[in-house]
Amino acid sequence: MGEPYEVGFRLCRRSSSVPRARALLRAVLVDWGVTEDALYEAELVLAELVTNALRVRVPKDRQVGVRIVRQAEERLLRLEVSDAGAGWPEVQSPEAGETHGRGLLLVEAVAHRWGVERREGGIGKTVWASLKIPNHATEAAGKEIPAVTVRAGQCVRMWGTWLGVRSVSGELYPTGGSAVVLVLDDGPALRVPAAEPLTVRGGAVSG
Structure with missing residues (x-):
């Protein structure tokens, strides 16, 4: 099995961190040669996961962790977002006129798989999602x-x-x-x- 490509970074707890996360993800995936369609889906999923993490009630100095992993031979891209908050995210069933509660519905629709894990060696949790990427997106970076x-x-x-x-x-x-x-x-x-x-x-x- 090939070695995974992996990048991690941390975000401050403010609304501007959502577009920042998308921009950083795009820079990473473009460098890895991921297709535009797969990149767009990954941006949607990461934006929802980061938005949810920023809404969790935690001390203001607690940052949000992001980890991006691509295992070429498995043709999967894994996005992880960690926060120090309690509770476990669940898919909601909002009414037609409601504007909130649709984030995990989108993640569930776009991702190949998703789930939640307790953070190793720390408080809080990590929400992750795996997306399939096409064969030609796994070619060598150069x-x-x-x-x-x-x-x-x-x-x-x-x-x-x-x-x-x-x-x-x-x-x-x-x-x-x-x-x-x-x-x-x-x-x-x-x-x-x-x-x-x-x-x-x-x-x-x-x-």
């Missing part, structure tokens, strides 16, 4: 290769994001040595030493 072997049509990891390579050309530095010039989908052309390692994905890799 492969490190020399810049000289990068080809048009691949994506290169630069400035914290993936950028498509439009064209590749070679040139010599005035002081000697070979350079590679990559024209990207966004931003300035990238000029790097031919032997410099770059992280790429997609397309055919030489060598």
Whole structure:
């Protein structure tokens, strides 16, 4: 079984933590190559779990913990949200006109499985949800290769994001040595030493 990808962070107890959690999740899942549809569902589920955790009555200095785990071979994404509050969340059956109590209904509808566990070594609980992710979302985050072997049509990891390579050309530095010039989908052309390692994905890799 492959090693899981895992990221964790903590959130302050304020309403702005919900969009912050979604933004952090999106950054992580985009980096992992998760599809847009799966990412959207994960954002919905995490937003509901964090919203519920923020509503729990606890001392104000108690933060909300978030853990994101992807087990590639199982094709599952697990989202965990921990709080220090008592009680156990339950799926509600709100009336047609009620605006609250639908969060876990959404989680139950979108998630493959969900549940609640007592926190290990601490007070409170962890609410978790597992979502299925497509096969192609589990491909490797990238492969490190020399810049000289990068080809048009691949994506290169630069400035914290993936950028498509439009064209590749070679040139010599005035002081000697070979350079590679990559024209990207966004931003300035990238000029790097031919032997410099770059992280790429997609397309055919030489060598």
